[in-house]
Amino acid sequence: MTDTIRISVDAMGGDNGPRIAIHGARLALRERKNTSFIFHGPQPILAPLLEEFAELKPVSTIKHCEVVIAMDEKPSQALRKGKNTSSMWNALQSVKDGEADVAVSGGNTGALMAMATFCLRPIEGISRPAIAAIWPTMRSDIVVLDVGATIGGDARQLVDFSILGAALARALFDQDKPTIGLLNIGTEEVKGLDSIKEAGKILAAASGSGFTYHGFVEGDDLGKGTVDVIVTEGFTGNIALKTAEGTARQVGWYLRQALSANWMSKLGALFATSALRALRRKMDPRTVNGGVFLGLNGIVIKSHGGTDEIGYKSALGLAYEMARSRLIDKIGEGMKQFPISAVPSIPTPEPEAKPA
């Protein structure tokens, strides 16, 4: 890696077209000068956009390709159609070939994960990759994973996620031994899924080797920021992520309603304009845009498909920071400190149903 961070961009991924990606890169470059970009997509579409954002031209390359993966394409379809040919695949290939330090795409998550797994391959010793979210809390940002790459998972997988999440926390927050909690429906040792209880035992025994195991945490610990890393399988993680986003919007809506109730409250809102603007910025989902794919031999950042150039800029900023802080090396160090390959795979089929 050179001093310049080289970002490979799937310019065609996302709901809102390639203009968002290129405009976002223009904004990202303003914040971090030592960045260069490789944009993957059809030359006739991308070249005029680069002309428009001229400041970007000296640090950008276009790599032409025709195939674009649709937002509703199934992972298997996308792989069949897009391997070696699509802007999504090629963005990943640039990382694999060492042309870029990190790849960014706003394309469909399932397809991107399938392609990234196929192209970059899982790190040896990690059973499955995960998607991590940077989660704002009352204390500070924390790491939450998996938020959508997997469905279900055994104890071994939750332990893998813990190692990966701890490495990401070390890279992001410059922490030596981030605290880890397993998301559960109670903090007592007897509660919850067998897979979680089993993972808790393994993590408790290994606590101190690259992380500090805190124990079980509950849904409200996400907002509190009780620990640095919260680990769960992807189904629950995705539901929690979207529930939190939805609740934040709901409360914001209540607030707007309350402040427009009468002339006194409207006057109050006027006086508090700058404070409320700061609050809106803090709660703007675009400022925390970007899921980090963890567990692959290369860094991939997933931007929200429906974001705009501001959101895309955030995803590119996250990509830059992940490359700069040598995330992959940090994962390697973490795996050396706690050799999970020594942990046997413990299949814990979910019970059909049992009392909480």
Place this chain on the structure above:
Amino acid sequence: MTDTIRISVDAMGGDNGPRIAIHGARLALRERKNTSFIFHGPQPILAPLLEEFAELKPVSTIKHCEVVIAMDEKPSQALRKGKNTSSMWNALQSVKDGEADVAVSGGNTGALMAMATFCLRPIEGISRPAIAAIWPTMRSDIVVLDVGATIGGDARQLVDFSILGAALARALFDQDKPTIGLLNIGTEEVKGLDSIKEAGKILAAASGSGFTYHGFVEGDDLGKGTVDVIVTEGFTGNIALKTAEGTARQVGWYLRQALSANWMSKLGALFATSALRALRRKMDPRTVNGGVFLGLNGIVIKSHGGTDEIGYKSALGLAYEMARSRLIDKIGEGMKQFPISAVPSIPTPEPEAKPA
């Protein structure tokens, strides 16, 4: 059932002692005159409290018992120790014996569910009871279940929950055919757990018989109020519930911070005092206190263990409304409209792990 709604109260359940329950009943009586109470617990403790809240005395009976179930007792322990003897059990027994129309407890959820299942028995044709939450949304209140009675669940169980949730929505919102959504990680038919996909097919085929099947919904549809009833198994439902509660607190905290940032914002908050107070009331978790146990031959309301008299009053109000709107009859009608006993049990073991 007479015109008066008779509420059986486990006066000893909860973190904050029996005073909360009795004070809460005093407040509830003020709102709904035609209520009577049976308080279960030690006579020497409860009698002086009834003296204190004298208005309550003419409509109240104390049923003495010595045994109290602790908040941290395991369900199996609680059953062994408390069957036929504890305030929790006796509160349920009053419903079974027809002395009361509904039971309320702030005791520990696992123990209460175990006892309620043992004492009142599941409705014939329902595989497992569930806990439903009344969830405030941007549209109106909705029903969400299960939020903690079960862990995991097959398609049949999700269909059962749908029938139960629809009956509760009919009882609460006076709706003919409430809309039902299955909580999933995507709205496409191909995504998510097999159990959910299978349940979706059954509900789609039965749509119109007591409910309208909407399809899959995601975590952010909870806050939006996209449908009247959102169905999920208890692990995910509990995580979603606590994540939403935590996020609401988090945003409230952000707001307080923003409004105390400088003198302008403080002045603004002063002008908006009444609006902000209304907002605080709206977001007060005590106003929506009470989980409804569904699927048993009797109505049971679980109050939050850590609430105060205001919260307890809400739980008693919910109990009153559930009894008044003949919830159990509504469930019976729903089961006649859609004879789920005709639906075969479809065991769908969760996959060990597969891509989203």
